[in-house]
Amino acid sequence: xxxxxxxxPEVMPHGTPKIRLRGVKKAFGKxxxxxxxxxxxxxxxxxxxxxxxxxxxxxxLKCILGLVKPDAGTIEVDGIDAIxxxxxxxxxxxxxxxxxxxxxxxxxxxxxxxxxxxxxVEGRGMPRAQAKxxxxxxxxxxxxxxxxxxxxxxxLSGGMKKRxxxxxxxxxxPEILFFDEPTTGLDPIMSDVINDLIAARVRDLGATGISIxxxxxxxxxxxxxxxxxxxxxxxxxxxxxxxxxxxNAHVEQFIHGRAEGPIKVEVTQ
Numbered sequence: 001x002x003x004x005x006x007x008x009p010e011v012m013p014h015g016t017p018k019i020r021l022r023g024v025k026k027a028f029g030k031x032x033x034x035x036x037x038x039x040x041x042x043x044x045x046x047x048x049x050x051x052x053x054x055x056x057x058x059x060x061l062k063c064i065l066g067l068v069k070p071d072a073g074t075i076e077v078d079g080i081d082a083i084x085x086x087x088x089x090x091x092x093x094x095x096x097x098x099x100x101x102x103x104x105x106x107x108x109x110x111x112x113x114x115x116x117x118x119x120x121v122e123g124r125g126m127p128r129a130q131a132k133x134x135x136x137x138x139x140x141x142x143x144x145x146x147x148x149x150x151x152x153x154x155x156l157s158g159g160m161k162k163r164x165x166x167x168x169x170x171x172x173x174p175e176i177l178f179f180d181e182p183t184t185g186l187d188p189i190m191s192d193v194i195n196d197l198i199a200a201r202v203r204d205l206g207a208t209g210i211s212i213x214x215x216x217x218x219x220x221x222x223x224x225x226x227x228x229x230x231x232x233x234x235x236x237x238x239x240x241x242x243x244x245x246x247x248n249a250h251v252e253q254f255i256h257g258r259a260e261g262p263i264k265v266e267v268t269q
Contacts, residue, residue, distance in 0.1 A: 016079055018043040018176065018208040019064065024073035025232075026059055033059045034070070035232025046202055046209035048223035048240070050216070050254065052263055055229045057212035061178055064210070065097065066090075077176070095123065098174030098207070100198075102181040104165035106153040112139070112164055113149035119172040138167040141204075142197050159190040163197065170201050177202055179211035183218045195221040216255050219243075228254065230263065 017040040024037040033056040041047045051057050062068040064075055066082060075082045077093060085093055098119075106115045116135035120126040126134075136146050142163040153161060162182065169177060182198060183191035199222050202209045213219055219226055220240055227237035228251050236248040243255060253261030 017041055017076075018045070018078060019210070020074075020076040021064070022074045024060070024063060024075060025071045026056075026063060026068065027071060032232055034063070037073070037229070037232070037234055039227060039234055039237075041208055041210060043208055044206055046199075046211070046222055046224045048211045048213060048219040048226050049229055049234075050213060050219055050226060051229035052254065052265075053214065056232060057229055058180065060229065061180060061210065061212055065099070065178065066094070095172070096175040097178065098169035098172060098176070099178045100162070100165045100169045100180065100182055102184050104153075104161040106156075106161060106164060106168075108153050110153075111149070112144075112151050112153065112156070115153065115164060116149075116168045116171050118168060123172065134171060135167070138171045139164070141170065141201060142167045143193075158185055159193065162186065162190075162194050166194070166197055166201065170205060173205060174207060176208045176210070177205070179209065179213075179222070181213055181215075182211065182222075183213070183215050188217075191215065191218065192221070198222045 019039075019041040021037050021039045024034050026034040037060060049057050049060065059068060063070050064082070070083065077096065080089070080093060082093060107118070110118070113132055113135040116138055117128070117131035120131040120134060121128055136149050139146070139149055144160065144163055144167070148160070153164070156164065179198060183194055186194060195218050202222070209222070211218070211222055220243075223240045225237060226240050226243050227234045228248070230250050236246055236251050238246065243251065246252065249262050253263050259265070
């Protein structure tokens with residue numbers, strides 16, 4: 001039995017997961033990205049999916065969000081088939097989600113508070129006058145004062161943009177939060193600030209979290225459990241406290257950033 005097979009993920013033994021993936025596959029032409037992903041995420045749990053660049057982490061997240069349709073498999077959220085659901089049920093499902101994008105993805109044409117309030121105004125039809133103080137309140141939760149609310153995204157530093165993105169993600173009090181490479185492009189100190197904020201806000205909301213990252217400092221800080229994606233499958237998962245003794249050669253190579261190991265990187269000489 002190979003190391004990959006030996007450390008394959010086990011099904012959660014009890015309860016209905018908040019999110020359940022079974023046999024999820026996705027290919028783009030001849031390029032197979034996901035090749036039978038099985039993953040359970042319990043209510044209130046924070047799971048971090050790690051893996052090399054190009055391993056399919058972002059595609060996996062997009063499949064759960066419904067931005068990409070899998071070729072095969074099932075994705076359930078609270079027991080509801082997230083792939084087949086349509087209409088108002090689909091809208092209700094999406095209302096459970098909050099998302100912090102890799103680049104923060106702020107709208108340049110909207111002031112900071114308008115970005116934070118976007119889901120309240122556009123998604124829920126809340127009057128702007130009612131949404132603005134809620135936006136300011138959520139900016140305070142990520143350490144930004146009311147003066148920032150009237151700025152334009154172009155006036156913000158990279159770290160501030162991430163914090164505004166996080167404020168927007170939590171403003172609607174989502175049940176599920178997604179984080180796409182939350183510390184990319186940030187220095188180590190600001191990365192730690194963002195990690196602390198993510199952990200605190202997820203805890204405050206009692207939300208279920210799924211993060212994708214290649215930053216192990218981030219994974220250790222915001223995750224309860226870590227799952228490694230390689231070869232289109234989850235090849236190992238376990239509590240973050242066990243990652244240093246995973247017994248999986250792929251995980252060992254990845255977390256220590258070693259060039260030598262079972263994960264091969266093509267380099268043109």
